[in-house]
Amino acid sequence: MKILFIHQNFPGQYKHLAPLLASRGHHCVALTIKVDKPINWNGVQVVPYTLPKRAAQNLHPWLVDLDTKVTRGDACYRAARTMKKNGYAPDLILAHHGWGESMFLRDVWPDARLAIYCELYHLADDQHLDFDPEFAKSDRGLQALRIRMKNINNHLHFPFADAGISPTRFQADTFPADFRDKITVSHDGIDTLTACPKPDVRLTIKGQVDVTRDDEVITFVNRNLEPYRGYHIFMRALPRLLRERPNARILIVGGDEVSYGAAPPKGQTWKQIFLDEVRDQIPDADMARVHFLGRIPYDQFLRLLQVSRVHVYLTYPFVLSWSLMESMSCGAAIVASDTTPVREVIRHDETGRLVDFFDGEALVDEVCALLEDEPARRRLGAAARDLMREKYDLQTICLPRQLDWISSVMDGAKV
DSSP: OEEEEEOTTTTGGGTTHHHHHHHTTOEEEEEESSOSSOEEETTEEEEEOOOOOOOOOOOOGGGHHHHHHHHHHHHHHHHHHHHHHTTOOOSEEEEOGGGSTTTTHHHHOTTSEEEEEOOOOOOOSHHHHSSSGGGOOSOHHHHHHHHHHHTHHHHHHTTTOOEEEESSHHHHHTSOHHHHTTEEEOOOOBOTTTSOOOTTOEEEETTTEEEETTSOEEEEEEEEOSGGGTHHHHHHHHHHHHHHOTTOEEEEEEESSOSSSOOOSTTOOHHHHHHHHHHTTSOHHHHTTEEEEESOOHHHHHHHHHHOSEEEEOOOSSOOOHHHHHHHHTTOOEEEEOOHHHHTTOOBTTTBEEEOTTOHHHHHHHHHHHHTOHHHHHHHHHHHHHHHHHHSBIIIIIHHHHHHHHHHHTTSOOO
Protein backbone atom coordinates (compact mmCIF):
# COMPACT_ATOMS: atom_id res chain seq x y z
CA MET A 1 0.00 0.00 0.00
CA LYS A 2 0.89 3.65 -0.23
CA ILE A 3 0.75 5.01 3.31
CA LEU A 4 1.03 8.70 4.17
CA PHE A 5 1.94 9.76 7.72
CA ILE A 6 0.97 13.19 8.99
CA HIS A 7 2.66 14.42 12.16
CA GLN A 8 4.22 17.81 12.81
CA ASN A 9 6.94 16.17 14.95
CA PHE A 10 7.32 13.02 12.85
CA PRO A 11 7.93 10.27 13.76
CA GLY A 12 6.28 10.99 17.12
CA GLN A 13 3.88 8.18 17.95
CA TYR A 14 4.73 6.49 14.63
CA LYS A 15 8.36 5.93 15.65
CA HIS A 16 8.07 2.14 15.51
CA LEU A 17 5.03 1.62 13.28
CA ALA A 18 6.25 3.57 10.25
CA PRO A 19 9.60 1.72 9.85
CA LEU A 20 7.84 -1.61 10.37
CA LEU A 21 5.36 -0.89 7.59
CA ALA A 22 8.20 0.25 5.32
CA SER A 23 10.14 -2.94 6.06
CA ARG A 24 7.11 -4.96 4.95
CA GLY A 25 7.22 -3.43 1.50
CA HIS A 26 4.70 -0.63 1.86
CA HIS A 27 5.53 2.70 0.26
CA CYS A 28 5.66 5.00 3.28
CA VAL A 29 5.80 8.79 3.06
CA ALA A 30 5.66 11.32 5.90
CA LEU A 31 4.66 14.95 5.49
CA THR A 32 6.02 17.15 8.28
CA ILE A 33 7.38 20.57 9.15
CA LYS A 34 10.16 18.98 11.19
CA VAL A 35 12.67 18.66 8.33
CA ASP A 36 14.01 21.28 5.93
CA LYS A 37 14.62 18.98 2.98
CA PRO A 38 13.49 15.51 1.87
CA ILE A 39 15.23 12.64 3.66
CA ASN A 40 14.90 8.90 3.98
CA TRP A 41 14.37 7.79 7.57
CA ASN A 42 14.31 4.05 8.22
CA GLY A 43 12.70 3.37 4.86
CA VAL A 44 10.21 6.25 5.12
CA GLN A 45 10.39 9.13 2.65
CA VAL A 46 10.12 12.26 4.79
CA VAL A 47 8.82 15.26 2.84
CA PRO A 48 8.89 18.78 4.30
CA TYR A 49 6.23 21.41 4.08
CA THR A 50 6.51 24.96 5.37
CA LEU A 51 4.21 27.32 7.16
CA PRO A 52 3.54 30.70 5.55
CA LYS A 53 4.70 33.91 7.13
CA ARG A 54 1.66 35.83 8.21
CA ALA A 55 1.11 39.31 9.47
CA ALA A 56 -0.13 39.58 13.04
CA GLN A 57 -3.89 39.54 13.36
CA ASN A 58 -6.25 40.76 16.02
CA LEU A 59 -8.08 37.60 17.02
CA HIS A 60 -10.45 36.73 19.79
CA PRO A 61 -8.37 34.72 22.35
CA TRP A 62 -10.61 31.70 21.86
CA LEU A 63 -9.75 31.67 18.14
CA VAL A 64 -5.96 31.71 18.46
CA ASP A 65 -5.77 27.92 18.83
CA LEU A 66 -8.08 27.32 15.86
CA ASP A 67 -6.24 29.90 13.76
CA THR A 68 -2.97 28.05 14.34
CA LYS A 69 -4.54 24.74 13.36
CA VAL A 70 -6.19 26.14 10.23
CA THR A 71 -2.84 27.66 9.22
CA ARG A 72 -1.19 24.25 9.50
CA GLY A 73 -4.10 22.58 7.74
CA ASP A 74 -3.91 25.06 4.89
CA ALA A 75 -0.14 24.62 4.48
CA CYS A 76 -0.41 20.84 4.60
CA TYR A 77 -3.28 20.94 2.08
CA ARG A 78 -1.17 22.96 -0.36
CA ALA A 79 1.74 20.54 -0.02
CA ALA A 80 -0.63 17.61 -0.54
CA ARG A 81 -2.02 19.18 -3.72
CA THR A 82 1.52 19.42 -5.07
CA MET A 83 2.11 15.76 -4.23
CA LYS A 84 -1.12 14.83 -6.01
CA LYS A 85 -0.14 16.89 -9.06
CA ASN A 86 3.10 14.89 -9.16
CA GLY A 87 1.13 11.64 -9.24
CA TYR A 88 1.07 10.65 -5.58
CA ALA A 89 -2.14 9.12 -4.19
CA PRO A 90 -2.07 7.31 -0.83
CA ASP A 91 -4.29 4.35 -0.02
CA LEU A 92 -4.14 5.17 3.70
CA ILE A 93 -3.45 8.33 5.67
CA LEU A 94 -2.33 7.91 9.28
CA ALA A 95 -2.53 11.32 10.94
CA HIS A 96 -2.05 12.81 14.35
CA HIS A 97 -4.75 15.38 13.79
CA GLY A 98 -4.13 17.33 17.00
CA TRP A 99 -2.36 20.20 15.26
CA GLY A 100 -4.90 20.49 12.43
CA GLU A 101 -2.59 19.35 9.64
CA SER A 102 -4.96 16.69 8.27
CA MET A 103 -7.99 18.98 8.35
CA PHE A 104 -8.32 19.30 4.56
CA LEU A 105 -6.60 16.17 3.23
CA ARG A 106 -9.83 14.45 2.29
CA ASP A 107 -10.37 17.33 -0.12
CA VAL A 108 -7.18 16.29 -1.89
CA TRP A 109 -7.57 12.51 -1.73
CA PRO A 110 -11.25 11.68 -1.24
CA ASP A 111 -10.72 7.96 -1.83
CA ALA A 112 -7.95 7.46 0.73
CA ARG A 113 -8.78 5.87 4.07
CA LEU A 114 -8.06 8.24 6.97
CA ALA A 115 -7.21 6.98 10.46
CA ILE A 116 -6.44 9.52 13.17
CA TYR A 117 -4.44 9.35 16.39
CA CYS A 118 -6.90 10.39 19.10
CA GLU A 119 -4.71 11.79 21.84
CA LEU A 120 -7.30 13.79 23.77
CA TYR A 121 -10.70 15.43 23.57
CA HIS A 122 -10.77 18.44 25.87
CA LEU A 123 -13.41 18.22 28.58
CA ALA A 124 -14.84 20.97 30.75
CA ASP A 125 -16.09 18.88 33.67
CA ASP A 126 -14.74 19.21 37.21
CA GLN A 127 -12.19 16.41 36.82
CA HIS A 128 -10.53 18.17 33.90
CA LEU A 129 -11.16 21.91 34.00
CA ASP A 130 -11.06 22.56 37.75
CA PHE A 131 -9.02 19.59 38.95
CA ASP A 132 -6.40 21.81 40.60
CA PRO A 133 -8.16 24.65 42.47
CA GLU A 134 -4.87 26.52 42.84
CA PHE A 135 -4.91 27.23 39.11
CA ALA A 136 -8.65 27.31 38.50
CA LYS A 137 -9.91 30.21 36.39
CA SER A 138 -12.22 32.68 38.05
CA ASP A 139 -15.03 32.42 35.49
CA ARG A 140 -15.73 28.73 34.95
CA GLY A 141 -18.49 29.44 32.40
CA LEU A 142 -16.11 31.31 30.12
CA GLN A 143 -13.51 28.56 30.43
CA ALA A 144 -16.06 25.95 29.38
CA LEU A 145 -16.77 27.97 26.25
CA ARG A 146 -13.04 28.25 25.52
CA ILE A 147 -12.70 24.48 25.82
CA ARG A 148 -15.63 23.98 23.45
CA MET A 149 -13.88 26.15 20.87
CA LYS A 150 -10.65 24.19 21.39
CA ASN A 151 -12.46 21.03 20.27
CA ILE A 152 -13.50 22.44 16.89
CA ASN A 153 -10.51 20.77 15.26
CA ASN A 154 -11.65 17.40 16.62
CA HIS A 155 -15.16 17.90 15.30
CA LEU A 156 -13.90 18.90 11.87
CA HIS A 157 -12.17 15.51 11.64
CA PHE A 158 -14.94 13.29 12.97
CA PRO A 159 -17.18 13.29 9.86
CA PHE A 160 -14.52 12.06 7.44
CA ALA A 161 -12.16 9.98 9.63
CA ASP A 162 -12.68 6.27 9.03
CA ALA A 163 -11.15 5.19 12.33
CA GLY A 164 -9.21 6.35 15.35
CA ILE A 165 -6.67 4.92 17.74
CA SER A 166 -5.90 5.94 21.33
CA PRO A 167 -3.07 4.67 23.50
CA THR A 168 -5.16 4.34 26.68
CA ARG A 169 -8.78 3.77 27.63
CA PHE A 170 -8.79 7.05 29.56
CA GLN A 171 -7.83 9.01 26.45
CA ALA A 172 -10.34 7.20 24.23
CA ASP A 173 -13.13 7.80 26.73
CA THR A 174 -12.66 11.56 26.60
CA PHE A 175 -14.05 11.52 23.05
CA PRO A 176 -17.81 11.86 22.38
CA ALA A 177 -19.76 8.62 22.24
CA ASP A 178 -20.70 9.03 18.58
CA PHE A 179 -17.02 8.92 17.59
CA ARG A 180 -15.69 6.75 20.42
CA ASP A 181 -17.12 3.67 18.68
CA LYS A 182 -14.58 4.24 15.89
CA ILE A 183 -11.62 4.32 18.31
CA THR A 184 -9.43 1.30 18.99
CA VAL A 185 -7.44 1.37 22.23
CA SER A 186 -3.86 0.29 21.59
CA HIS A 187 -0.77 1.72 23.20
CA ASP A 188 2.18 2.80 21.04
CA GLY A 189 4.26 0.19 22.84
CA ILE A 190 7.07 0.01 25.40
CA ASP A 191 10.38 -1.53 24.36
CA THR A 192 10.69 -3.78 27.40
CA LEU A 193 13.94 -5.29 26.11
CA THR A 194 15.62 -1.89 26.26
CA ALA A 195 13.74 -0.46 29.25
CA CYS A 196 14.64 -3.24 31.67
CA PRO A 197 16.17 -3.73 35.13
CA LYS A 198 19.95 -3.51 35.32
CA PRO A 199 21.36 -4.27 38.78
CA ASP A 200 24.91 -3.10 37.95
CA VAL A 201 23.81 0.20 36.39
CA ARG A 202 25.73 3.38 37.05
CA LEU A 203 24.48 6.86 36.15
CA THR A 204 27.22 9.41 35.69
CA ILE A 205 26.51 12.92 34.52
CA LYS A 206 29.71 14.91 34.68
CA GLY A 207 29.68 17.63 37.27
CA GLN A 208 26.21 16.71 38.52
CA VAL A 209 25.76 13.14 39.69
CA ASP A 210 27.44 9.75 39.97
CA VAL A 211 25.18 7.06 41.49
CA THR A 212 24.58 3.31 41.46
CA ARG A 213 21.92 0.96 42.86
CA ASP A 214 23.77 1.15 46.20
CA ASP A 215 22.70 4.78 46.54
CA GLU A 216 19.29 5.84 47.83
CA VAL A 217 17.99 7.52 44.68
CA ILE A 218 14.54 9.10 44.34
CA THR A 219 13.57 10.17 40.82
CA PHE A 220 11.01 12.58 39.42
CA VAL A 221 10.56 13.06 35.66
CA ASN A 222 8.56 15.53 33.56
CA ARG A 223 9.06 16.64 29.96
CA ASN A 224 8.78 20.12 31.45
CA LEU A 225 8.52 20.91 35.16
CA GLU A 226 5.00 22.26 35.56
CA PRO A 227 1.78 21.90 37.59
CA TYR A 228 0.03 19.53 35.14
CA ARG A 229 2.60 16.90 36.10
CA GLY A 230 2.55 17.69 39.82
CA TYR A 231 5.88 19.49 40.04
CA HIS A 232 4.49 21.94 42.62
CA ILE A 233 3.24 19.07 44.79
CA PHE A 234 6.59 17.29 44.65
CA MET A 235 8.57 20.44 45.46
CA ARG A 236 6.38 21.26 48.46
CA ALA A 237 6.98 17.73 49.75
CA LEU A 238 10.73 18.02 49.20
CA PRO A 239 11.80 19.74 52.47
CA ARG A 240 10.27 17.00 54.64
CA LEU A 241 11.47 14.25 52.29
CA LEU A 242 15.05 15.50 52.62
CA ARG A 243 14.74 15.67 56.42
CA GLU A 244 13.31 12.16 56.63
CA ARG A 245 15.92 10.66 54.28
CA PRO A 246 19.30 12.23 55.08
CA ASN A 247 21.14 9.96 52.61
CA ALA A 248 18.74 10.28 49.69
CA ARG A 249 19.71 11.78 46.36
CA ILE A 250 16.85 13.47 44.51
CA LEU A 251 17.20 13.41 40.72
CA ILE A 252 14.76 15.68 38.87
CA VAL A 253 14.49 15.56 35.07
CA GLY A 254 12.59 18.13 33.01
CA GLY A 255 12.84 21.32 31.01
CA ASP A 256 11.82 24.89 31.80
CA GLU A 257 9.19 25.28 29.07
CA VAL A 258 5.44 24.61 29.13
CA SER A 259 3.98 21.43 27.66
CA TYR A 260 0.47 21.69 29.09
CA GLY A 261 -1.68 24.21 30.86
CA ALA A 262 -1.04 27.87 31.52
CA ALA A 263 2.32 29.56 31.15
CA PRO A 264 3.96 31.01 34.28
CA PRO A 265 4.11 34.76 34.80
CA LYS A 266 6.22 36.49 32.17
CA GLY A 267 9.94 36.14 32.70
CA GLN A 268 9.58 33.26 35.16
CA THR A 269 9.52 29.47 35.02
CA TRP A 270 7.40 27.04 37.02
CA LYS A 271 10.63 25.31 38.01
CA GLN A 272 12.04 28.41 39.67
CA ILE A 273 8.74 29.59 41.14
CA PHE A 274 8.25 26.45 43.20
CA LEU A 275 11.93 26.03 44.00
CA ASP A 276 11.95 29.56 45.38
CA GLU A 277 8.82 28.77 47.40
CA VAL A 278 10.54 26.01 49.39
CA ARG A 279 14.20 26.99 49.22
CA ASP A 280 14.22 28.70 52.65
CA GLN A 281 12.98 25.44 54.20
CA ILE A 282 15.94 23.43 52.85
CA PRO A 283 19.42 23.76 54.40
CA ASP A 284 22.26 24.10 51.93
CA ALA A 285 23.62 20.67 52.85
CA ASP A 286 20.30 19.09 51.97
CA MET A 287 19.93 21.14 48.80
CA ALA A 288 23.25 19.73 47.63
CA ARG A 289 21.51 16.34 47.39
CA VAL A 290 18.91 17.70 44.94
CA HIS A 291 19.99 17.51 41.31
CA PHE A 292 18.06 19.29 38.56
CA LEU A 293 19.30 17.48 35.46
CA GLY A 294 17.25 19.32 32.84
CA ARG A 295 16.60 17.21 29.75
CA ILE A 296 18.98 14.32 29.30
CA PRO A 297 19.75 11.90 26.43
CA TYR A 298 17.63 8.75 26.30
CA ASP A 299 20.45 6.41 27.35
CA GLN A 300 21.02 8.50 30.48
CA PHE A 301 17.26 8.65 31.07
CA LEU A 302 17.04 4.84 31.06
CA ARG A 303 19.96 4.57 33.48
CA LEU A 304 18.22 7.07 35.72
CA LEU A 305 15.12 4.86 35.83
CA GLN A 306 17.25 1.74 36.35
CA VAL A 307 19.13 3.30 39.26
CA SER A 308 15.98 4.66 40.92
CA ARG A 309 15.06 3.19 44.28
CA VAL A 310 11.68 4.97 44.28
CA HIS A 311 10.20 6.79 41.28
CA VAL A 312 7.54 9.48 41.84
CA TYR A 313 4.96 10.22 39.16
CA LEU A 314 2.18 12.79 39.51
CA THR A 315 -0.30 14.00 36.93
CA TYR A 316 -3.61 15.73 36.46
CA PRO A 317 -6.30 13.62 34.72
CA PHE A 318 -4.51 13.91 31.40
CA VAL A 319 -2.43 11.99 28.86
CA LEU A 320 -0.37 9.31 30.58
CA SER A 321 3.38 9.87 30.30
CA TRP A 322 5.64 7.35 28.59
CA SER A 323 8.10 7.94 31.44
CA LEU A 324 5.78 6.24 33.92
CA MET A 325 5.42 3.13 31.78
CA GLU A 326 9.14 3.03 31.00
CA SER A 327 9.90 3.26 34.72
CA MET A 328 7.52 0.33 35.26
CA SER A 329 9.30 -1.61 32.51
CA CYS A 330 12.59 -0.93 34.30
CA GLY A 331 11.15 -2.52 37.44
CA ALA A 332 11.04 0.66 39.51
CA ALA A 333 9.05 0.90 42.73
CA ILE A 334 6.59 3.71 42.03
CA VAL A 335 4.59 6.18 44.10
CA ALA A 336 2.04 7.85 41.83
CA SER A 337 -0.99 10.09 41.98
CA ASP A 338 -4.36 8.39 42.37
CA THR A 339 -5.76 9.94 39.19
CA THR A 340 -7.83 8.27 36.48
CA PRO A 341 -5.16 7.76 33.79
CA VAL A 342 -2.66 6.42 36.33
CA ARG A 343 -5.10 3.84 37.69
CA GLU A 344 -5.09 2.23 34.25
CA VAL A 345 -1.59 0.85 34.93
CA ILE A 346 -0.95 1.34 38.66
CA ARG A 347 -3.04 -0.74 41.06
CA HIS A 348 -2.43 0.23 44.66
CA ASP A 349 0.06 -2.06 46.36
CA GLU A 350 0.08 -4.35 43.32
CA THR A 351 2.07 -2.48 40.66
CA GLY A 352 2.87 0.60 42.74
CA ARG A 353 1.53 2.81 45.49
CA LEU A 354 -1.13 5.48 44.92
CA VAL A 355 -1.60 8.71 46.87
CA ASP A 356 -3.98 11.62 46.54
CA PHE A 357 -2.47 14.05 44.03
CA PHE A 358 -2.65 16.98 46.48
CA ASP A 359 -1.48 15.14 49.60
CA GLY A 360 2.22 15.87 49.90
CA GLU A 361 2.37 14.34 53.38
CA ALA A 362 1.00 11.03 52.10
CA LEU A 363 3.49 11.20 49.23
CA VAL A 364 6.41 11.46 51.64
CA ASP A 365 4.95 8.72 53.85
CA GLU A 366 4.72 6.26 50.94
CA VAL A 367 8.15 7.11 49.56
CA CYS A 368 9.74 6.64 52.96
CA ALA A 369 7.82 3.42 53.60
CA LEU A 370 9.10 1.94 50.34
CA LEU A 371 12.66 3.08 51.01
CA GLU A 372 12.49 1.14 54.28
CA ASP A 373 10.98 -1.98 52.71
CA GLU A 374 13.17 -3.67 50.11
CA PRO A 375 10.91 -6.74 49.72
CA ALA A 376 7.97 -4.45 48.90
CA ARG A 377 10.06 -2.55 46.36
CA ARG A 378 11.10 -5.78 44.68
CA ARG A 379 7.52 -7.09 44.64
CA LEU A 380 6.00 -3.91 43.22
CA GLY A 381 8.78 -3.41 40.68
CA ALA A 382 8.52 -6.98 39.42
CA ALA A 383 4.74 -6.74 39.10
CA ALA A 384 5.01 -3.43 37.26
CA ARG A 385 7.46 -4.91 34.77
CA ASP A 386 5.29 -8.01 34.33
CA LEU A 387 2.33 -5.79 33.42
CA MET A 388 4.37 -3.90 30.81
CA ARG A 389 5.59 -7.15 29.26
CA GLU A 390 2.16 -8.79 29.26
CA LYS A 391 0.02 -5.91 27.98
CA TYR A 392 2.23 -3.13 26.60
CA ASP A 393 5.28 -4.79 25.08
CA LEU A 394 6.21 -3.14 21.79
CA GLN A 395 7.15 -6.19 19.71
CA THR A 396 4.81 -8.90 21.00
CA ILE A 397 1.66 -6.94 21.86
CA CYS A 398 1.38 -3.38 20.59
CA LEU A 399 2.85 -3.47 17.08
CA PRO A 400 0.87 -6.62 16.14
CA ARG A 401 -2.28 -4.99 17.48
CA GLN A 402 -1.61 -1.83 15.45
CA LEU A 403 -1.10 -3.91 12.31
CA ASP A 404 -4.41 -5.66 12.95
CA TRP A 405 -6.03 -2.25 13.38
CA ILE A 406 -4.66 -1.02 10.06
CA SER A 407 -5.95 -4.19 8.38
CA SER A 408 -9.40 -3.47 9.78
CA VAL A 409 -9.21 0.12 8.55
CA MET A 410 -8.36 -1.18 5.09
CA ASP A 411 -11.18 -3.73 5.25
CA GLY A 412 -9.01 -6.81 5.60
CA ALA A 413 -5.94 -5.79 3.62
CA LYS A 414 -2.86 -7.62 4.93
CA VAL A 415 -0.19 -5.39 6.46
